[in-house]
Amino acid sequence: MAIAVIETLNFGLEHLADAARERGHELHLLTTNRDFYQYELAKESNESVHVTDVDTGDVEKVVAALRAIPDLAGVIRMTDLWSMPALAVAAELGLPRQDKDAVALLRDKGRMRRHLHANGFSRASSIVFDPHTASAEELAEELPFPCIIKDVAGSSSQNVWLVKTPADLPPVLSAARQVEEVRGGALTAEPYFVGPMYSAETLSWDGETRVLGVSSRTLSPEPHFREEALSFPVAFPEATSKELTDWLGSIFSSTGYREGFTHTEFIITNDGFEIVEINPRLGGGLIGETIHRSLEVNVHDAFFDLALGRRPALMDAPLEPQRGAAQVLIYAPGTGVFEGFTGEDLLAGHPGEPKLHPVRRPGDRIPATTDQRGAVAFLLATGATAELALHNVMSAAGKLGVRMSEESA
Numbered sequence: 001m002a003i004a005v006i007e008t009l010n011f012g013l014e015h016l017a018d019a020a021r022e023r024g025h026e027l028h029l030l031t032t033n034r035d036f037y038q039y040e041l042a043k044e045s046n047e048s049v050h051v052t053d054v055d056t057g058d059v060e061k062v063v064a065a066l067r068a069i070p071d072l073a074g075v076i077r078m079t080d081l082w083s084m085p086a087l088a089v090a091a092e093l094g095l096p097r098q099d100k101d102a103v104a105l106l107r108d109k110g111r112m113r114r115h116l117h118a119n120g121f122s123r124a125s126s127i128v129f130d131p132h133t134a135s136a137e138e139l140a141e142e143l144p145f146p147c148i149i150k151d152v153a154g155s156s157s158q159n160v161w162l163v164k165t166p167a168d169l170p171p172v173l174s175a176a177r178q179v180e181e182v183r184g185g186a187l188t189a190e191p192y193f194v195g196p197m198y199s200a201e202t203l204s205w206d207g208e209t210r211v212l213g214v215s216s217r218t219l220s221p222e223p224h225f226r227e228e229a230l231s232f233p234v235a236f237p238e239a240t241s242k243e244l245t246d247w248l249g250s251i252f253s254s255t256g257y258r259e260g261f262t263h264t265e266f267i268i269t270n271d272g273f274e275i276v277e278i279n280p281r282l283g284g285g286l287i288g289e290t291i292h293r294s295l296e297v298n299v300h301d302a303f304f305d306l307a308l309g310r311r312p313a314l315m316d317a318p319l320e321p322q323r324g325a326a327q328v329l330i331y332a333p334g335t336g337v338f339e340g341f342t343g344e345d346l347l348a349g350h351p352g353e354p355k356l357h358p359v360r361r362p363g364d365r366i367p368a369t370t371d372q373r374g375a376v377a378f379l380l381a382t383g384a385t386a387e388l389a390l391h392n393v394m395s396a397a398g399k400l401g402v403r404m405s406e407e408s409a
Contacts, residue, residue, distance in 0.1 A: 001025055001026070001071045001072075001073040002025065002026040002027075002028060002069050002070065002071050002072045002073065003020065003025050003026070003027055003028070003072075003073060003074045003075075003076060003304055003307050003308075004027075004028040004029075004030060004066055004069060004072060004074070004075050004076065005027070005028070005029055005030070005075070005076035005078060005303075006030050006056050006062060006075060006076070006077065006078075006082050006085065006086045006089065007029075007030070007031055007032070007056055007078065007079050007081075007082045008029065008037070008078050008079065009078055009079060009281075009282065009284050009285075009288070010284060010285060010359060011040065011285070011286055011288065011289060011357060011378075012078075012282075012288045012289070012300055013029070013037060013040040013041070013046055013049065014040060014043055014045050014046055015288065015289075015292060015298050015299075015300035015301075016049075016076070016300045016303065017045055017046050017048055017049050018045065018298060018300075019298055019300050019301040019303070019304055020048070020304070021048060022301075023301075023304055025304060026050065026071075027048065027049050027050065028049075028050045028051075028052060028069055028072075029049050029050070029051050029052070030052045030054050030056055030062060030065060030066070031051065031052070031053065031054075031056060032053075032054070032055055032056045032057065034051055034053060038361070039357070039358060052065050056082055056085065057082075057085060059085050059088045059089055059092065062085065062089050063089055063092050063093060066089065066093060067093075072093070072095075073095070073307070073308060074090075074095055074096060074304070074307030074308045074309075075089055075090045075093070075095055075097070075307055076303045076304070076306070076307045077090075077097075077098070077260075077281075078281060078282065078303065079281060080107065080153070080279060080281060083103055083107060083280065083281070084100065084103070084104065084107075087100045087103060088100075095307075096306075096307065096308060096309030098257075098258075098259060098260050098280075098306075099256050099257070099258065101256060102255050102256040102257040102258070102280075103257070103260075103280045105255050105256075105257075106255060106257060106262070106278050106279070106280040107153060107279075107280065108152050108153065109126075109150065109151075109152045109153070109154070109188050109190075109277055110126050110128035110152040110186065110188035111128075111152075112255075112275075112277070112278060113125060113126035113188060113190050113275075114126055115254070115255065116251070116275055119251075119254050121247075121250070121251050121254070121275065122191075122274060122275060123191075123271065123274075124144065124190070124191040126188045126189060126190045127139075127142055127143060127188070127189045128152060128186050128187070128188050128189075129186060129187055129188075129189070130185075130186055130187075131173055131176035131177055131186075131187050132177055134173060136166075136169040136170045136173055139169055139173075139189070140166035140169055143163070143166075143169075143189050144191060145163065145164060145165055145166065146162065146163060146164040146165075146192040147163050147189050147190060147191060147192050148160065148161070148162060148163070148189070148190050148191070148192055149161045149163055149172055149176070149187050149188070149189050149190075150187065150188060150190070151186075151187060151188075152185075152186050152187065152188045153185075158371045158372070158373065159176070159179055159187075160224075160225050160371070161175065161176075161223070162192070162222055162223040162225075163189070191274075193267045193269050193274045193276075194267075194269060194270075195267040195268050195269040195270070195274075196216075196217075196267065196268060197217040197219065197265060197266070197267050197276060198214050198215060198216060198217055198234060198265070198266055198267075198268070199214065199215045199217055199230070199263055199264060199265045199266070199283060199287075200213075200214050200215075200244065200248060200262075200263075200264045200266065201213055201214075201215070201261070201262075201263060201282065201283055201287065201291060201299075202248060202252075202261065202262045202264065203260070203261055203262075203299075203302055203312060203314055203315060204249075204252055204257065204258060204259050204260060204262070205258075205259045205311050205312055205315050206258060206259065206311065207252075207253055207258045208249070208315070209245065209248055209249035209252055210245075210314075210315055211241070211244065211245045211248065212291060212295075212299065212314075212319060213232055213233035213234075213291060213294070213295070213319070213321075214232070214233060214234040214236065214244070215230040215231065215232045215233070215234065215283070215287065215290070216230055216231045216232075216234050216386065216390070217229075217230050217265070218230065220370075224370045224371070225371075226329075226331070226369075226370060226371055226372065226374075227285075227329055227372065228328065228329060229326065229327065229328045229329065229390065229393070229394065230287070230290070230326065230327055231324060231325070231326035231386040231387065231389055231390040232287075232290040232291060232294050232324065232325050232326070232386055232389075233294060233321050233324070233386055234386060235385075235386070243273075244273065247273055248262075248264060251275070251278070257280060259306060260280060260281075260306060261280070261281055261282040261302070262278055262279065262280055262281070263278075263279040263281055263282060263283035263284070263287070264277075264278045264279070265277050265278075265279075282299065282300075285327065285329070285378055286327045286357060286378045286380050288300060289325075289327075289357075289380060290325035290326070290327060290380065291325075293323070293325040293380070293382055294321050294322065294323055294324060294325045294382075294386075295319050295320070295321060295322065296322050297314070297317060297319065299314060301313065301314065302314040302315075323382050323383065323384060323385075323389070324382060324383045324384065324385045324386035324387065324388060324389035324390075325380065325381070325382050325383075325386070325389050326380070326381060326382075326383070326386065326389035326390040326392070326393045326394075327378050327379060327380045327381075327393060328378070328379045328393050328394060328396075328397040329372070329375045329377075329378055329379075330356075330375065330376055330377040330378070330379055330397065330400060330402065331369055331374045331375055331376065331402070332366040332369055332374050332375075332376050332402050332404055333369070333402055333404060334366075334369060334404060335366050335367060335368060335369060335374075336365075336366060336404045336405060336406050337363060337364070337365055337366070337404065337405045337406070338360045338361075338362060338363070338364045338365075338366055338376050338402070338403075338404060339362050339363075339403040339404060339405050340362050340402075340403045341356070341376075341377070341400055341401065341402060341403065342400070342401035342402075342403060343399045343400045343401050344356060344400065346396075346399040346400075347396055347399065347400075350381075350392070350395070350396050350399070351381075351383070351392050351395075352381030352382050352383050352388075352389060352392030352393060352396065353381060353382060354379055354380065354381040354392065354393060354396035354397075355379070355380050355381070356377050356378075356379055356400075357377060357378040357379070357380065358376065358377045359375055359376060359377055359378065360375075360376040360377070364376075366404070376402055379393055379396060379397050379400070380393065381393035381396055
């Protein structure tokens with residue numbers, strides 16, 4: 001039988017292809033821009049993936065393309081931007097799918113914050129507003145300071161501002177009005193919670209939630225919130241792990257999100273857990289790869305069970321960490337044109353077997369460096385524990401340089 005995926009995350013296509021081969025499925029990738037997957041598609045292991053070029057934002061065109069695939073049994077939904085189109089396509093074709101209202105709720109950061117507060121999962125709500133019509137003076141009377149202002153449907157740390165005092169509002173609103181696209185059409189102002197941030201990778205089925213593991217998160221110095229590094233799995237005390245699992249399961253149940261992956265960013269404050277955001281998908285970047293390397297389990301296999309409407313085998317599989325895994329995002333030192341790396345030869349023989357995963361090609365323009373638009377690669381390494389893996393990858397990252405040139409006129 002055939003399974004289709006409508007766009008994927010930056011990495012992970014190789015693991016999808018591996019799972020498809022082991023199951024005897026034919027895997028089809030529908031994409032608007034196959035160049036986005038240049039590194040993945042260049043791998044010999046991905047030669048079996050059938051690629052269809054189509055406007056994946058156009059439901060009718062995608063449905064037409066999928067109707068041409070013989071023996072199509074399911075559609076995989078993996079990403080943020082294509083969540084709702086993928087669900088609409090599955091509905092049109094009568095294929096198994098998640099509850100679109102639950103996915104839409106988790107995708108809307110403003111609505112989700114209000115839901116958390118109304119249902120007792122957070123001590124504060126949010127204020128949603130249009131940056132083009134909002135008045136700084138009126139907002140200042142409503143907002144708690146300090147607070148975080150961000151796109152209600154944003155990702156990759158883009159369009160996120162720290163607002164400490166009312167005096168910070170006018171420049172933030174000015175910056176927001178100059179953004180080419182506010183993805184959700186609005187901004188949300190949310191509480192500024194103090195404490196270390198983590199992300200939990202979970203899988204749910206029929207209302208039951210399993211925490212696959214937790215990653216530590218290292219962010220850039222404020223006022224920006226650029227992701228710098230993470231390590232997996234965090235070794236919480238048993239009581240903390242149980243409390244986290246119960247808390248997340250209750251939250252998902254309250255939203256109607258009963259099956260699928262989630263990537264939940266949360267902060268541990270002096271007053272307990274607080275949600276930063278919940279993404280109805282597997283974590284991006286190399287998070288899937290870190291889980292794979294640490295647990296020696298192909299978590300991407302669960303996407304096929306979900307697409308077929310079956311309980312994922314991953315819900316019941318043994319999950320014993322075999323090692324720690326960590327990643328560092330490699331950023332350009334400034335805007336301009338990316339030309340390549342230096343020091344790659346120094347990675348050979350380095351502890352942890354560090355491996356570079358580029359996301360930019362030489363000649364690509366780097367428009368900004370305060371968020372993930374400035375990332376040119378991910379570097380991943382392992383270690384006996386998550387802490388040692390992080391030390392290995394940080395050491396290896398220090399050997400790399402990024403070559404840049406100024407933009408031509």
